[in-house]
Amino acid sequence: MNPFKHARNWSTRALPVKDPNFGHAVDTSHGPILYIEDVNVSFDGFKALNNLNLFIDDGELRCIIGPNGAGKTTMMDVITGKTKPDSGSIFFGQQINLQHLSEHQISRGGIGRKFQKPTVFEALSVYENLELATADDKRVWHILSHQLTGAQRDKIDEVLYTIGLSQHVHNSAGNLSHGQKQWLEIGMLLMQSPRVLLVDEPVAGMTGEETERTAELLTSLAGKHSVIVVEHDMAFVRSIAKNVTVLHQGSVLAEGTMDQVQSNPKVIEVYLGE
Numbered sequence: 001m002n003p004f005k006h007a008r009n010w011s012t013r014a015l016p017v018k019d020p021n022f023g024h025a026v027d028t029s030h031g032p033i034l035y036i037e038d039v040n041v042s043f044d045g046f047k048a049l050n051n052l053n054l055f056i057d058d059g060e061l062r063c064i065i066g067p068n069g070a071g072k073t074t075m076m077d078v079i080t081g082k083t084k085p086d087s088g089s090i091f092f093g094q095q096i097n098l099q100h101l102s103e104h105q106i107s108r109g110g111i112g113r114k115f116q117k118p119t120v121f122e123a124l125s126v127y128e129n130l131e132l133a134t135a136d137d138k139r140v141w142h143i144l145s146h147q148l149t150g151a152q153r154d155k156i157d158e159v160l161y162t163i164g165l166s167q168h169v170h171n172s173a174g175n176l177s178h179g180q181k182q183w184l185e186i187g188m189l190l191m192q193s194p195r196v197l198l199v200d201e202p203v204a205g206m207t208g209e210e211t212e213r214t215a216e217l218l219t220s221l222a223g224k225h226s227v228i229v230v231e232h233d234m235a236f237v238r239s240i241a242k243n244v245t246v247l248h249q250g251s252v253l254a255e256g257t258m259d260q261v262q263s264n265p266k267v268i269e270v271y272l273g274e
């Protein structure tokens with residue numbers, strides 16, 4: 001495998017970002033929507049990311065697996081601007097250098113992140129949670145006292161349908177099951193129409209049925225969005241993955257279909273053989 005086959009066209013200049021919703025204008029003409037090139041992150045001399053090279057195609061669903069401490073969370077942290085790398089580059093499309101942007105700018109600009117634990121507003125209804133997600137100003141009274149536009153109402157209906165919670169619009173989020181809360185939070189991210197969705201261990205703690213529904217949801221989002229899923233549940237990964245990347249000690253150990261990585265002796269040794 002040549003890790004640089006997708007390398008960004010370096011003759012393309014990084015553009016200053018003027019539009020806060022720059023995600024819609026990302027240049028994916030070469031295929032990838034994310035270019036992570038030679039990225040290094042050290043914590044007190046320990047290399048959490050070690051010359052990491054990872055390329056995510058526009059619209060693909062990529063699963064990232066790897067043993068504890070492999071660097072999966074750190075990888076998401078550098079994409080979303082939470083951690084700045086010591087060296088290397090992270091581009092959103094050909095021209096947007098994510099290292100020049102804050103965490104807030106990156107999330108507004110089209111890269112949404114779903115943390116492992118749901119953080120919905122439990123006292124508010126499903127609808128109000130989605131309403132809150134439409135706005136940049138998160139002061140609850142400010143948003144809930146404002147009239148939604150027709151387009152915003154249509155968007156909420158569309159998202160409710162996608163996440164399968166149309167029957168629960170008026171239920172308070174606190175009364176939802178664990179799985180439903182996770183879907184609602186994905187819905188809140190979808191309200192911002194992200195180009196890329198990072199999803200951390202989406203099925204941890206879910207029932208078998210919720211896990212199946214989550215597989216359907218994430219696969220239905222691919223194509224319209226690029227979806228990166230970090231997950232330890234191998235049966236789940238197998239059910240959704242076309243492309244799997246195995247991280248180990250901060251680098252890509254293997255990449256390919258689930259069958260390819262599961263039969264790779266290096267992967268079996270460091271991860272699947274545990």
Ligand SMILES: Nc1ncnc2c1ncn2[C@@H]1O[C@H](COP(=O)(O)OP(=O)(O)OP(=O)(O)O)[C@@H](O)[C@H]1O
Pocket residue numbers: 043044047048066067068069070071072073074075
């Ligand atoms: N803020 C930090 N300070 C010091 N070390 C850190 C910090 N963040 C991560 N690390 C270390 O970097 C390495 C990579 O951690 P990371 O959380 O990215 O791995 P991971 O693949 O997400 O693991 P897990 O599957 O357990 O969540 C680990 O050894 C971790 O202890």
